[in-house]
Amino acid sequence: MRSNRSLGTCIRTNSESDRRIVEEGISIKKVTARSSSKAFRIGAILIALLALTLIVASFLGSERLPLFDLNAQQQSIFYDIRLPRILLGGCVGASLAIAGAGLQSLLRNPLAEPYLLGVSNGAALGTMLAFVFFDRFEFSRPVMAFAGAGIASVAVYQMAKSRTGMNVERLVLSGVIVTTFLSSILVFLTTLLDMAKVRSFTFWLLGDLSQATRGGFYLSFAAVVVTTAILTWQARALNLMMIGEQDAFDFGVEVNRVRLLVFGAASLVVGAAVAASGSVGYVGLIVPHLVRMTVGTDNRLVVPFSAIAGAIFVVLADTIARTAIAPRELPVGAVTALIGAPMFIYLLRRG
Amino acid sequence: MDSAKTRLAILCASALLLLAVVGSSCRSNEIGSPKPVEMRQVTDDLGRTVMLPVKITRAVSLAPNLTENIFAVGAGDRLVGVTTFCNYPAEAKSIQKVGDTISPNLETIVAIKPDVVLVSTASQIEAFKNILEQNGIAVYVTNPDSIEGMLANLQQLGDLFGTRDKADELVSRLQQRISNVQKGVAGSDKPKVFIQIEKEPLFTVGKQSFITVVVEKAGSESVTSNIETPYPKLSKETASTLNPDAIILSVSDDNLEANEVFKNSPAVKKGRVFNVDVDLLSRPGPRLVDALEQIARDLHPDKFGER
Numbered sequence: 001m002r003s004n005r006s007l008g009t010c011i012r013t014n015s016e017s018d019r020r021i022v023e024e025g026i027s028i029k030k031v032t033a034r035s036s037s038k039a040f041r042i043g044a045i046l047i048a049l050l051a052l053t054l055i056v057a058s059f060l061g062s063e064r065l066p067l068f069d070l071n072a073q074q075q076s077i078f079y080d081i082r083l084p085r086i087l088l089g090g091c092v093g094a095s096l097a098i099a100g101a102g103l104q105s106l107l108r109n110p111l112a113e114p115y116l117l118g119v120s121n122g123a124a125l126g127t128m129l130a131f132v133f134f135d136r137f138e139f140s141r142p143v144m145a146f147a148g149a150g151i152a153s154v155a156v157y158q159m160a161k162s163r164t165g166m167n168v169e170r171l172v173l174s175g176v177i178v179t180t181f182l183s184s185i186l187v188f189l190t191t192l193l194d195m196a197k198v199r200s201f202t203f204w205l206l207g208d209l210s211q212a213t214r215g216g217f218y219l220s221f222a223a224v225v226v227t228t229a230i231l232t233w234q235a236r237a238l239n240l241m242m243i244g245e246q247d248a249f250d251f252g253v254e255v256n257r258v259r260l261l262v263f264g265a266a267s268l269v270v271g272a273a274v275a276a277s278g279s280v281g282y283v284g285l286i287v288p289h290l291v292r293m294t295v296g297t298d299n300r301l302v303v304p305f306s307a308i309a310g311a312i313f314v315v316l317a318d319t320i321a322r323t324a325i326a327p328r329e330l331p332v333g334a335v336t337a338l339i340g341a342p343m344f345i346y347l348l349r350r351g
Numbered sequence: 352m353d354s355a356k357t358r359l360a361i362l363c364a365s366a367l368l369l370l371a372v373v374g375s376s377c378r379s380n381e382i383g384s385p386k387p388v389e390m391r392q393v394t395d396d397l398g399r400t401v402m403l404p405v406k407i408t409r410a411v412s413l414a415p416n417l418t419e420n421i422f423a424v425g426a427g428d429r430l431v432g433v434t435t436f437c438n439y440p441a442e443a444k445s446i447q448k449v450g451d452t453i454s455p456n457l458e459t460i461v462a463i464k465p466d467v468v469l470v471s472t473a474s475q476i477e478a479f480k481n482i483l484e485q486n487g488i489a490v491y492v493t494n495p496d497s498i499e500g501m502l503a504n505l506q507q508l509g510d511l512f513g514t515r516d517k518a519d520e521l522v523s524r525l526q527q528r529i530s531n532v533q534k535g536v537a538g539s540d541k542p543k544v545f546i547q548i549e550k551e552p553l554f555t556v557g558k559q560s561f562i563t564v565v566v567e568k569a570g571s572e573s574v575t576s577n578i579e580t581p582y583p584k585l586s587k588e589t590a591s592t593l594n595p596d597a598i599i600l601s602v603s604d605d606n607l608e609a610n611e612v613f614k615n616s617p618a619v620k621k622g623r624v625f626n627v628d629v630d631l632l633s634r635p636g637p638r639l640v641d642a643l644e645q646i647a648r649d650l651h652p653d654k655f656g657e658r
Contacts, residue, residue, distance in 0.1 A: 063586075063588040081591065327585055328583040
């Protein structure tokens with residue numbers, strides 16, 4: 001029961017209640033230790049669901065493929081188009097979900113999400129610049145996306161920080177401001193450059209997985225593995241950071257190092273995801289919340305489980321995007337928002 | 352004799368005086384209140400009744416194809432404002448820019464004081480119609496979206512600008528060229544053609560697009576003509592099963608080669624990937640016939656060998 005506490009209740013600034021939460025924070029560990037068999041069960045169910053989702057998605061597409069004896073063309077459809085897209089979708093979902101989980105814990109804010117914090121738009125602006133100016137270099141997109149995501153997250157963090165420490169309202173405000181500022185730059189560049197390239201970019205900005213390649217998948221997969229490892233490794237420190245930076249510091253957490261690692265890892269993984277698929281919203285917001293509602297707030301579980309659940313969510317959303325109006329396609333970002341927004345309202349009302 | 356001379360002189364003088372009075376009264380009339388302009392009532396493509404001067408002297412075009420059409424019917428000298436997209440003919444580039452088709456600058460348009468603003472899309476009309484009409488500027492909507500519509504548009508513009516003869520002459524020349532193409536390709540095999548509008552994400556044209564009609568008129572069969580949307584984003588899985596014999600690229604800087612999914616198609620293997628300038632293919636203006644002829648030559652080199 002206790003481990004089912006939502007992250008929101010951890011956000012208190014009052015020092016007296018902080019003390020109480022610190023004690024509860026310590027008890028979280030005991031609770032999760034006791035319910036580790038439950039966590040194990042949930043993990044197994046999630047992995048089974050992911051496998052099922054991947055299999056179902058592989059069978060669905062705008063073209064019907066036979067189960068066996070695929071001819072050359074059908075093999076090409078499956079291995080060159082459908083499979084890379086499904087796998088990349090899984091990586092993008094995992095990326096956004098773990099970035100959300102990590103940032104929410106680090107910033108002690110349930111609204112911290114790559115898209116709302118301007119991280120996605122930073123990556124999108126970086127990608128756009130790469131798209132327009134350095135198209136000849138193969139890795140310019142992910143590198144510029146990473147740089148953009150990093151700069152945006154540092155900007156938001158610096159704006160939100162005050163003498164009294166991190167404050168929820170300031171953080172959300174800074175995120176909104178950086179997000180809208182970056183989108184205005186994107187719109188400005190789109191209007192100014194008036195190139196066909198920019199027009200295809202605006203469609204891609206809505207979240208589009210149709211440009212999936214094996215190379216893009218490998219890159220995204222590597223970023224997910226590295227980031228999941230970093231965040232899981234820092235999970236204990238993140239658990240303490242959820243209580244309060246000062247408390248975490250008192251417990252011997254190197255706060256600055258954790259901050260740098262989590263921001264860096266989130267920028268890396270969001271950069272890779274945005275460079276591959278544009279801005280897919282709501283994944284980083286609702287997936288970690290759903291996971292916390294099921295397994296509690298311990299980041300040692302929240303981070304890896306969010307990765308799996310995020311992958312399931314985006315693969316399902318993209319399957320809808322690929323098949324709903326076939327042979328035409330929807331942008332996957334529209335589908336995740338269509339599912340994500342009502343789901344988020346439902347979560348809010350449930351408290 | 353003397354009195355007769357004097358009388359003649361008086362007559363001449365009074366005649367001159369009369370002329371001067373009439374002349375000056377005419378001038379003062381022009382300077383004072385504007386001479387009432389002869390107006391007429393016309394109906395635009397949306398069925399709206401529009402009051403226009405019989406002789407339009409100042410017009411603004413908010414679409415590149417309308418600009419091309421106005422020049423083609425010989426009324427280009429009366430254009431006083433065009434969009435930033437209007438790059439043809441060369442003279443259009445030196446006309447004052449009033450923004451682009453999607454977001455025209457109303458202040459600039461009002462300051463130019465045109466008789467009429469020609470609009471190709473109905474989507475924005477409610478937003479600026481009132482402001483323009485309050486300033487005595489008529490808004491005329493015309494949106495040709497087929498070859499026939501383009502020919503009719505030329506005649507319509509000929510009527511508006513009083514250059515109907517020139518428009519009719521142009522239309523009959525264009526009709527002649529179109530029927531030459533159709534005679535040329537008649538009876539020949541129709542290659543299966545894929546029209547690629549954008550490489551990534553993969554966009555093509557569907558049933559409702561005039562581009563499909565133009566390409567099919569050039570003696571071919573579009574493999575995406577059964578899709579309902581005019582400009583669909585196409586599933587790559589479906590695209591890779593289409594196996595077109597030829598691919599037509601509407602060339603722009605992100606659409607310079609066939610998408611990867613066509614690498615095993617007969618079109619790519621036989622090198623039958625053809626470029627058409629996007630401005631020719633996507634604007635329903637006289638140059639659409641240039642695109643038609645070019646595609647017909649590309650697809651049927653044997654039939655148009657003499658060219």
